[in-house]
Amino acid sequence: MVSLSKEAEDELIPLVNFVSGKLIICFDAFYDSSQTAQDCILGPPVSGQTASWATYGYNVYYENLYRSTAPSILNDLECDVEIADYSDTSSAINLANFGTQAVLRFFFNNDASFSFEALVDGEVVDTFNFTSAGSTKIEQSVDISGCRHSDVMYKPGTNASDPQTCFSLTCNETAALRTTECGPLDRCQGNGVCKFVSICTVTGSAVIDFNDQLKTVEDRCGYTLLTGSPIENLTVVANFQERRRRDVSFLDSVTLRLQGQDHVHLEQGGTVKEGNTTLTINGSTDLGNGVEVFVDPTGVTVTVSHPESTTSVFFDGNTAQIFLIGPAGQDPELGGLCASSTSVSDERLPEDNGSSCEVQYNDTADSSINCTMMTERCNLLLEEPFTACHNHTDPESYVNACIDTLCKYPAVDGLNCQFLEAYASDCRLRSNDTLDSWRSTAGCSPPQPFCQGRICSDHEFCAETISGGIGCFCRAIFAFPYRSNDTVGDPTVCEENSASVTVVGCLLEEKGIDYTMLHLNDPTCTGQIDELDHMVTFSFNSSNTCGTEVMANNSQLIYMNSIVGNNSVSDNITRQDQVYIDFSCVFTQPDVNTVTFRIKDSSVIQEFASGTWNYTLTMKAYTDAGHTQAVESITEVQLNQQIWVVLETGGLDGSLVAVVTDSCWATDQAESLRYNLIVDGCANPDDQTVNVVGNGVGTSNYFSFHMFQFSRSAGDIHLHCKLNLCANLNQTCTPNCNGASRRRRSATLEYEDEAPAFISMTWTH
Numbered sequence: 001m002v003s004l005s006k007e008a009e010d011e012l013i014p015l016v017n018f019v020s021g022k023l024i025i026c027f028d029a030f031y032d033s034s035q036t037a038q039d040c041i042l043g044p045p046v047s048g049q050t051a052s053w054a055t056y057g058y059n060v061y062y063e064n065l066y067r068s069t070a071p072s073i074l075n076d077l078e079c080d081v082e083i084a085d086y087s088d089t090s091s092a093i094n095l096a097n098f099g100t101q102a103v104l105r106f107f108f109n110n111d112a113s114f115s116f117e118a119l120v121d122g123e124v125v126d127t128f129n130f131t132s133a134g135s136t137k138i139e140q141s142v143d144i145s146g147c148r149h150s151d152v153m154y155k156p157g158t159n160a161s162d163p164q165t166c167f168s169l170t171c172n173e174t175a176a177l178r179t180t181e182c183g184p185l186d187r188c189q190g191n192g193v194c195k196f197v198s199i200c201t202v203t204g205s206a207v208i209d210f211n212d213q214l215k216t217v218e219d220r221c222g223y224t225l226l227t228g229s230p231i232e233n234l235t236v237v238a239n240f241q242e243r244r245r246r247d248v249s250f251l252d253s254v255t256l257r258l259q260g261q262d263h264v265h266l267e268q269g270g271t272v273k274e275g276n277t278t279l280t281i282n283g284s285t286d287l288g289n290g291v292e293v294f295v296d297p298t299g300v301t302v303t304v305s306h307p308e309s310t311t312s313v314f315f316d317g318n319t320a321q322i323f324l325i326g327p328a329g330q331d332p333e334l335g336g337l338c339a340s341s342t343s344v345s346d347e348r349l350p351e352d353n354g355s356s357c358e359v360q361y362n363d364t365a366d367s368s369i370n371c372t373m374m375t376e377r378c379n380l381l382l383e384e385p386f387t388a389c390h391n392h393t394d395p396e397s398y399v400n401a402c403i404d405t406l407c408k409y410p411a412v413d414g415l416n417c418q419f420l421e422a423y424a425s426d427c428r429l430r431s432n433d434t435l436d437s438w439r440s441t442a443g444c445s446p447p448q449p450f451c452q453g454r455i456c457s458d459h460e461f462c463a464e465t466i467s468g469g470i471g472c473f474c475r476a477i478f479a480f481p482y483r484s485n486d487t488v489g490d491p492t493v494c495e496e497n498s499a500s501v502t503v504v505g506c507l508l509e510e511k512g513i514d515y516t517m518l519h520l521n522d523p524t525c526t527g528q529i530d531e532l533d534h535m536v537t538f539s540f541n542s543s544n545t546c547g548t549e550v551m552a553n554n555s556q557l558i559y560m561n562s563i564v565g566n567n568s569v570s571d572n573i574t575r576q577d578q579v580y581i582d583f584s585c586v587f588t589q590p591d592v593n594t595v596t597f598r599i600k601d602s603s604v605i606q607e608f609a610s611g612t613w614n615y616t617l618t619m620k621a622y623t624d625a626g627h628t629q630a631v632e633s634i635t636e637v638q639l640n641q642q643i644w645v646v647l648e649t650g651g652l653d654g655s656l657v658a659v660v661t662d663s664c665w666a667t668d669q670a671e672s673l674r675y676n677l678i679v680d681g682c683a684n685p686d687d688q689t690v691n692v693v694g695n696g697v698g699t700s701n702y703f704s705f706h707m708f709q710f711s712r713s714a715g716d717i718h719l720h721c722k723l724n725l726c727a728n729l730n731q732t733c734t735p736n737c738n739g740a741s742r743r744r745r746s747a748t749l750e751y752e753d754e755a756p757a758f759i760s761m762t763w764t765h
Contacts, residue, residue, distance in 0.1 A: 016083060021045040036122040044114035056080040066096050066103045069141035074174050075099040100175040101145040106130045118144060121151040147171035149179060163192035196326040199429050200338030202238055203319040203422045205249040206401030211340040214397035220249050221352040224336040226322055231311050233259035234304050236322060243461045246361035246476040248409045254315045256302055261289060266300050266315040268462055270452035298447040317451060319422045323429055367634055371407040378402035381423055385437050389427035398423045413463050417444035457533045460506045466638050472534060474506035482507060492583045498541035501583050505534035518579055520561050521547025538563055560584040573675050573708045616650040619759050641707045648700040658733040660696040662722045669715035677705055681735030696726060696733035720760045
């Protein structure tokens with residue numbers, strides 16, 4: 001195998017191989033039969049295995065020579081490369097360049113016939129035959145011109161088109177290539193027609209405009225998203241509000257301002273309003289003038305059609321996407337945050353300028369947020385299967401918006417999937433690629449109707465409750481004064497011989513308290529809810545005292561009553577946030593004792609001696625069954641939340657002894673109240689939430705229960721456990737907790753110890 005010299009390569013001369021006696025000319029690398037994507041000319045066998053080469057510029061003689069045998073050549077000769085066989089200097093192959101055209105000439109002193117094959121991207125696209133026609137030599141030229149597009153070869157005079165992709169190609173008689181297709185911002189309509197396509201996404205506080213640039217809304221005002229030509233009679237407006245934190249804003253509603261007709265409002269819970277009228281829509285509704293509203297379980301879409309353009313606005317309660325289709329090749333004159341050159345402050349609605357919506361807040365950082373973990377999740381957009389969208393939708397702005405939000409705001413209410421969902425939707429709109437596998441990769445469920453049909457008031461937002469349902473929670477700015485004062489309602493309103501107390505419905509709901517289960521001292525006196533603002537009012541008067549205690553003190557009448565739940569009086573413990581509000585008109589304001597709890601000490605370690613064994617015992621609390629989420633001093637634990645307590649030992653030989661948790665019980669701070677969780681090694685049979693696992697089996701065991709507090713008690717609660725050792729040789733150490741023997745220890749167990757271990761931990765609120 002012999003190649004041309006280095007000088008030949010530097011002058012971009014074709015690369016020559018001799019393979020199995022055949023002369024092969026390639027244009028990208030030396031021929032290798034194992035390669036599948038080369039561009040080559042495969043020649044006939046030659047007698048020698050060496051070659052010389054020469055290059056020539058324009059020569060009228062050779063130009064006429066080539067034209068005489070290849071009349072389809074119309075362009076002027078520009079360059080000629082000759083490859084000669086060293087063993088037979090009268091034999092040569094010429095490659096002549098005529099601009100967009102090319103000629104292959106073969107001269108050989110032989111009366112045989114030969115063939116050449118042309119390979120493009122490893123595929124044979126043409127075969128050229130040369131014959132002596134009875135002569136002692138072969139001297140022929142052939143037009144080898146062609147057009148190449150996307151590694152496909154087209155012969156001169158070829159026309160090709162695909163109406164589904166709007167692609168067309170022409171390779172004319174001189175092999176000049178001309179292609180037409182939709183522009184980078186255009187989309188084929190499937191009929192050979194291109195349309196201008198732009199997508200703007202608004203999710204959380206992020207606006208990702210038509211050019212994939214990120215803008216962030218930092219307040220709670222209204223902003224213009226889209227206006228201008230070719231949609232002169234439509235303006236799209238976004239309204240932002242806070243949720244659980246005062247310093248993070250979220251898209252709350254979208255308004256389409258339509259010239260000459262009522263505006264269309266897309267609000268939380270799937271509510272659609274035309275002006276002030278709430279619409280009931282099953283499927284689609286035509287509002288006239290080219291405006292159509294479509295509702296499905298994923299959200300609401302409003303389409304505004306014009307002769308030359310169509311604008312669709314989708315809103316699912318969290319994310320809005322504006323999909324604009326217009327004439328291809330035209331640069332629309334657009335304004336609003338979705339336009340590339342717009343600054344955020346310039347697009348604040350005039351009616352909001354100077355209002356309190358601009359006030360900035362700085363809440364305490366949420367220490368429970370792991371920013372590193374959230375960043376890794378957001379970076380899923382940079383990996384497969386999302387990479388299929390990167391060529392037409394830049395993920396950078398989505399990633400940055402995701403990180404900025406999830407490093408400040410807890411990943412609740414589906415927020416951990418919201419930005420991934422928005423990017424996948426953008427990809428689907430641009431390319432029809434559904435990316436079906438992304439949800440399983442990211443652990444996200446398909447879009448479900450969230451809060452549809454649930455109407456919250458202006459100071460509320462729809463969110464997931466601790467039980468997995470939906471509820472109307474208080475917005476952070478509205479709730480801040482109540483939470484700062486540790487109350488759920490307003491001061492008592494006193495009038496002559498009467499009084500009333502109003503509690504905030506959303507504060508009750510986010511704690512899982514059903515207002516219908518609350519009443520005054522008289523159980524028949526329940527609260528009345530305002531359907532607009534969800535405030536609940538309890539009241540009594542002289543004609544219906546509702547169990548009010550009336551006392552005289554220094555010539556004053558004092559009316560005293562309480563708001564209580566159905567389980568607040570008779571039960572010793574409760575696993576629901578309790579409400580017990582004493583109030584009167586003279587001396588006190590409502591006293592609220594309904595809060596979430598924090599474990600003050602998540603683990604307790606102490607060392608003690610038991611007989612001849614020295615070992616350590618550790619008590620740890622967790623919020624998950626896998627014992628991976630340890631309860632820290634800052635962890636908030638909800639009432640009725642399941643907690644796992646692990647009792648572990650160190651320094652024991654499990655083949656000799658086992659640890660038996662004899663009993664565990666809770667006491668109040670003064671130890672005047674006691675509640676048993678484990679009795680005689682078994683779960684309290686009266687408490688179905690207690691589950692004891694692995695007791696007496698090895699050197700550790702654990703139990704779970706649902707969090708509680710003592711009724712009408714706001715003090716710390718102490719958890720105590722008594723443990724013993726059991727020699728497990730030739731006997732079982734597992735307590736018998738079946739049937740009637742559940743209340744007593746098995747008589748076969750002998751794990752009484754001279755110095756049983758006691759260990760305690762505390763939770764507080």
